[in-house]
Amino acid sequence: MAASTLSEVARLAGVSLATASRVLNGSSRKPAEDIAERVREAADKLGYVPNAQAQALAKSSSGLIGLIVHDIADPYFSAIARGVQEAARQQNRMVLLASTSGAPADEREAVAAFAARRADSIVIAGSRSVRAEDRQGNAELAAELDRYCRNGGHVGVVGHPIVGASASEGYHVVKVPNEELAAGLAAELAASHDGPFLIIAGPEGLYTSDDRVRGFQRGLGDAGRAPAEVIRTGFNRAGGYDAGLALAERIKSSEERLCIFAVNDVMAIGVTAALRPEGVWIPRDANIAGFDDIETLRDFRPALSTVHLPLEDIGRLAAGDPDTPPVSGVVKLRRSTEAPSRNPA
Amino acid sequence: MAASTLSEVARLAGVSLATASRVLNGSSRKPAEDIAERVREAADKLGYVPNAQAQALAKSSSGLIGLIVHDIADPYFSAIARGVQEAARQQNRMVLLASTSGAPADEREAVAAFAARRADSIVIAGSRSVRAEDRQGNAELAAELDRYCRNGGHVGVVGHPIVGASASEGYHVVKVPNEELAAGLAAELAASHDGPFLIIAGPEGLYTSDDRVRGFQRGLGDAGRAPAEVIRTGFNRAGGYDAGLALAERIKSSEERLCIFAVNDVMAIGVTAALRPEGVWIPRDANIAGFDDIETLRDFRPALSTVHLPLEDIGRLAAGDPDTPPVSGVVKLRRSTEAPSRNPA
């Protein structure tokens, strides 16, 4: 990776390093136009590309923003990634990507790598967990982040604070009103659905999942309904699929009409996918709602009721974009929670 | 971003910089175990995080791999990104992300930014174009890439060479047999479909689109069928949607059964989405097939016939992973190209 250097440019232009630097990279001091032109010509002829590493080293600011997601191919995360990317572009910075499958130990490693690269800020998407198995991992992650912040780094977290992180300077959480929105969803569903409710949730200890479960139950309670049964499974499509398989017989044999709340859209999709080959159709035989309103839903049938979250904005906010409005979700009732009277689509 | 430095560690451990470096970062020379232990302790106590920028500057190798996509939230690109990410992880490198919306000028800028960061290699996903409006952009992009390669950089491109790039050292193309596969798809469709064919393609000049159109036409010809009419539109969901709108009346009023080939899945999805509210159902009223087999299709109804492409593998290959098999696609016939006899789903 040997490119031409600033000193080569300076020599060819017959000026000093400092002058060349002032001309080529932004400086407050503006050299004379004729000399500047000479430098620019020389740079052009040599194909000079400034060494960002060296610049970062000298300025101690890298122009890098680190992004940690569970899986970049998951529509939830890729939407957030798009937002982060846009914000970065506006700020003239670049995005460093790390996928971790959600294990805190991997996240710690990613943070360390970002810190090593002297990223100006780090965005962590993906739900926090307080599960016992993650205890040590969380502690180490928190320690790594604390150190990073103490060294002047900025951290943006989506949803919940890192477990155990002391809310230091430069640490900021993009709040997502999961609980309130889930309560709102429950309220709206309770108004039109008479049968029992069932929640398909992620593992206990996942904040996002727990918040949505709690909110939904509260919403049901406020509407004078009995609490919903809760089934725990994986926080992804596969988890929803498994739950759907386990549920099929029950739905078919039951007299009562069930309304299922899957705590995120991909789980809801998994449930629906598992039910379909079993002959259970939505909304003919049961209702279902998700959460997030991922872009994929636009072309998913039956149209899935959900709570819309401005995922790109969330990404922008986490990346520190100042003129993005705070997160506010909206309940979206669609076909999947309609009454079964009409003809199927 | 001031963290503790190697010299601080060295001082605290009472050794020289060189020794500390040898202990903490991989070196062929192994210091004595007792002294090494002291250094490690010191590093730990100070929370030392090596400055990758400085390391890169000293070693001139950054451990960075740049990835250029049109849109990270597009399932096609995010799948490739996942592959690149995995390969990077295996190679102990990090991914730098850039989204460009496909404009060559933006791509050039991204390449320059990667070059500035001294990325070890660059992966460019997203179709190449020879459209007139992109001529200058392509030329500049090619020049930038050439320079990058000449300076020792590695470039992996998905699909087609950059227009105008001289195939220099370190420049490698992940070949995708678009034409052959499209021909194969046409052959299989021609075997079961009697009516006319119609191709919904991207703008003329987009290699990927053009290849698939050509292949499909060839396949039809080999099967003794008349060439399909070609409609040009945007190479994305919106393009497909527009085409679908324009097509609805025609399908409804026509006697003949139409089989539509959209040159990628998101376009096929767009077409289907536009047709549905018009009362045109697939496969009842027409057939449709796409290309790519993006993950989204798993939950799209009607199940969409397509050509499966190993997108993650493509990403890995472009990132220079040696033990990923070469790209081979498979035609997948699903419900969307079945005869209309059966009852709708």
Added chain:
DNA sequence: CTGTTAGCGCGTTCAA
């Protein structure tokens, strides 16, 4: 306004 110089943090050649 321009040029000189001293670091930024680290790897690596040398001599010890």
Added chain:
DNA sequence: TTGAACGCGCTAACAG
């Protein structure tokens, strides 16, 4: 085996 010194490419204080 260890340590001292130089250089990676650049920015930002100085001095001219």
